[in-house]
Every structure is written in C-alpha cells, then in structure tokens.
Amino acid sequence: MVVVQERETAAVRSTPTGMSVAAGWALMIGAALLAAGLFSPAELPARTLLMCVAAGAYAAVVTDLRAVVAVTGLGMATFVGFLAHRFGDLTGGGDAWSYAVVIAFAATLGAGYRWLRSIASVTD
Incomplete structure (x- = not known):
C-alpha cells in the first residue's frame, strides 16, 4: 500500500519552476524571432499581437x-529591447x-482562463 501511495504522489508532482521558465523563455524567443521575421520595425501593433498570443497561451x-x-x-x-528598439536598449x-503592458495583460487573461477552467473541472 505504501508503494502505491508513493507512485501516486510522484505522478502528481508538477514541473520544476526552472524548467517551466526555460520552456516559456524559448517560446517567447521563438515568438520574437517570428515577429521580427514577419513584420517590419514600424509595425509594432502586429509584433505586439504575436507576443501577446504567445504570453497568453503560455499562461493558459x-x-x-x-x-x-x-x-x-x-x-x-x-x-x-529587440522588437521596439534595437540592440537590447530598454530605455529608448x-x-x-x-505596448509591453498589453503583453502583461494578455498573460493575465491567459492565467485567468486557466483558473476558470480549473474551477469548472473541480465543480464537475
């Protein structure tokens, strides 16, 4: 009985925070590279939208x-630093x-969606 309980708790463990950050960071870098390749530097709203989708999906x-x-x-x-300005300049x-605040808002919406989905799964 003890062995079964240990196996169940091992299956419930979540991904370590560092691994989640590394995977999310890779996702955001990929989204930034895609935005830089698809849209010109003058098209900040389009670049923002792509970053928002990535941040919201990750948070969800x-x-x-x-x-x-x-x-x-x-x-x-x-x-x-890289899509709005050049060479990592954060103070330009x-x-x-x-525009970056909109990315944070999209992540908040994604986390809220995940939270609402978890409430719905508990009540069912």
Whole structure:
C-alpha cells in the first residue's frame, strides 16, 4: 500500500519552476524571432499581437504562477529591447513600454482562463 501511495504522489508532482521558465523563455524567443521575421520595425501593433498570443497561451497552459510572471517579464523586456528598439536598449524613447503592458495583460487573461477552467473541472 505504501508503494502505491508513493507512485501516486510522484505522478502528481508538477514541473520544476526552472524548467517551466526555460520552456516559456524559448517560446517567447521563438515568438520574437517570428515577429521580427514577419513584420517590419514600424509595425509594432502586429509584433505586439504575436507576443501577446504567445504570453497568453503560455499562461493558459502553465500552472506555476512564478514561471508565468518570469516569462511574461522576460517577454516584455525582449519586446521593448529587440522588437521596439534595437540592440537590447530598454530605455529608448517612444511608447514601447505601453505596448509591453498589453503583453502583461494578455498573460493575465491567459492565467485567468486557466483558473476558470480549473474551477469548472473541480465543480464537475
């Protein structure tokens, strides 16, 4: 009986936070590369939309909120530093940070969707 209980608890363990952050970071880098390849630097709303979709989808899937916050912050910095400005400049002029706030909002919506889905699965 003890062996069965240990196997059940091992199956319930979640992914370590570091692994979730690494996977999310790879997703956000891929989204940034795709946005840079598809849209010109003048098309910031389109680049923002692609980053928002990636951040929201990641937040809707991953249960670890620490990983979601870390990946969202890194995605916002990547957007401002490399998609809105050049060469990683996070202090340049323009409204890049106002676009980055939309990325955080998309991640919040994704986490809210995941939370509502978990409530619905518990009540069923």
